[in-house]
Amino acid sequence: MIKSADPFSAAEPTGNTMTTLDPNTAGFIDGNPVATFVLDMNHRVVSWNKACEVLTGIPAASLIGTSDQWRAFYPTKRPVMADLILDGMNEADLRYFYQEKFHPSTLIPGACEAEDFFPDFGNGGCWLFFTAAPIRDAEGNVVGAIETLQDFTERRKAEAALRDREALLAQILQSTTVATVVIDQEHQIIHWNKACEALTGQQAESAMVTRDHWRPPSPEGRPFLSDLVLEGKIEDDFHRYFCGDLRQSTLIKGAYETEANWKNDRGEEKWLYLTAAPLISSNGELIGAIETMQDVTERRLAEESLRRSEERYRELSITDAMTQLYNTRHFSAMVGKEIERAERYRRPLTLLIADVDNFKAINDTYGHSEGDRVLVGLAEVIRLSLRSTDSAYRYGGEEFAILMPEVMVRDGAKLAERVRKQFGDRQFEMPDGTVLRSTVSIGVTQFQPGDDTKSLFCRADDGMYQAKRRGKNCVVIVEPPSGP
Template sequence: MYTNPGTTPADQVSIPDIQTEGGVCASAGFMLAEGVDRCPIPIFVLNHEHSILHWNRALASLSGHPAEAMIGTQLQWQAFYPSARPTLADLILEGALEGDVDRFYHGKFRRSQLIEGAFEAEDFFPEIGTEGRWLFFTAAPLRNAEGHTVGAIETLQDVTEQKRAEQALRDSEKRYRLLSITDALTGLYNSRHFFSNLQSECERASRYHQPLSLLLLDADNFKQLNDTHGHLEGDHVLQALARVILLCVRSTDSAFRYGGEEFAVLLPGTSLDAATQLANRLCEMFASTPLQLSSSAVIRCTVSVGVSEYQPGEKPSAFMRRADEGIYEAKRLGRNRVVPISHRGED
């Protein structure tokens, strides 16, 4: 029986003496137990009956479960899970196959490439600490001289900070990607993303034989607005138009600013008639929205909209050209209106 200095009898751990040609080397057993207990890596050891033989200081610190409460029990699950279930070391003792391990670790494990018969896994443990911890853990069998499994050892590594750093990097990459496809003034997607999406949505509409419509919008008298009130006020008008667009479109639609005062909306699964109805609502909402200038003056602005529906197999440029023609026709007819342009057989 090995007694860890400074512990109570409940902490005492049975460590098999190391047999040598000269007999029993008790000091080697002491050194082994002391090394495990003082190891900075969290470790626990189970015997063949799944009882805890050793629960080192690092694991006690990580889990909040002291050795005296754990050694001699089969309560190893309490340090990691809200209800009783096998740990990876328990599964090793049971000779679990990969299918058995997968029942509990759901694909988040693998066989160790370094230790025969061992498994490695990684998971988040909400029960550990106040915010939960990510752990990488390895469980391996302990065998006697005849090769029979007589226990199991599990080591754990707290990889929470690494996981947080990886998530921060992913978030940063996501923000960078979003910035690269977003118009800084309005928050809508930019022109580069528009032309990329236009191509992919046309291909999808052709492949699945689904309707696809396009709105092109142009703020009316925008040059005059800029000349009269200044570019800053013009920017405010564009931002207001972007907000109205977002209020009118669905989550499946995509809105873009692809030019100075030019906007586009791609409407998957939408016919020409349905797209025209949406465009009319948008046009009316923007015209009825009072826009307050920095001078406290209140103005109202309007927008001209062209609408087209994609025809399977046609070039995206032809699809877009029809909507553009709709804008010119709306301007010619007096602005503040929607003009749909149907397919005329061009490609």
């Protein structure tokens, strides 16, 4: 604000004479790089500085001493803000001319400021930020008004361009069929697209500007992957909240991806493929994170179905169809592995070979289907007798093998005796009403260093034949031969 005892000359203009400022004050205003003009109490221009000439294109000489200041800004005559200041800054008048674009200055009492577009100003219009304030003398009386103008066109264009870019970004996010969420530095949601609404069932209005973006995807309160990216400690915290593998993106620096299981409010289970990446400003500052979510449930179900199918086929390939024990092919593979493990770690391994007694007579008397029932019965007894680490096989027609890792031969013989007794107690009712009881002969031996599949099997098999020769329905232990 300019404050002097008498900033205007006392003389009234006559002819071509114009009221002028005090030379010192006039020089200050004229040298001001901000476009500035001053009106006296009669609304006449008493100062129109060089910056104002450059901004408006109107020379000071054509306006000094006149009340034509409006010509620089408007096509028809109307007051400028400095005029309204001189008239007492009536709010109704300010609102009439400037609508809601004005507001009182927070710096200068009695001053007002506004920002407006002037379509007839310059080439193609211009945005101006202008302030007007009263000029008071030493006694505080209003003796004039001063107005400053700043061209904000470029800033407005930049703001418009920024809004356009933000609108374009929002449109891109809304248009993509991939569920996308963006959070700011405070973990608050600033974008939640329609695909996100469709996937989660949560509308954008209820998600925006909240930290509740884990609901409904994770009712238990698990953060999103983007939260962990934003915190910068994703590799430390990932396994606190997620199962599965965390992978670094091969496309975006600092981005990660994973697959997570999610159950919605209806109890439906889904698998989501998640990607999260940091958002970096032009000056390298972390300003947020973006996350995408894709429903890969169908793919996961297909993969699981394929896995189960492959597992089933694998089981079928190593399983005897009738007894549901492992078959000879699998026995050949497993006995070699168990021998190798026992050799390497010097651990015990016991092998049992069992054979149904008089099985040919059963087939000849009652038929093969009834004979098969007897084999299935023995398989059931064996299966119920095994530990979780043991495995049983149908090795031949009526011959069975049992591998018992970490078991000494005497303990293996106890299991063999249990199988022998329980099988002997079973009754098989034949079609003619006859009740059949069958027995089994079992040979037992233990691995010794230097054994291979053949030597280990032959000792157990020899034990089974010894049991046959001893009258059948018994268990025979064959100790490994003593060393030299």
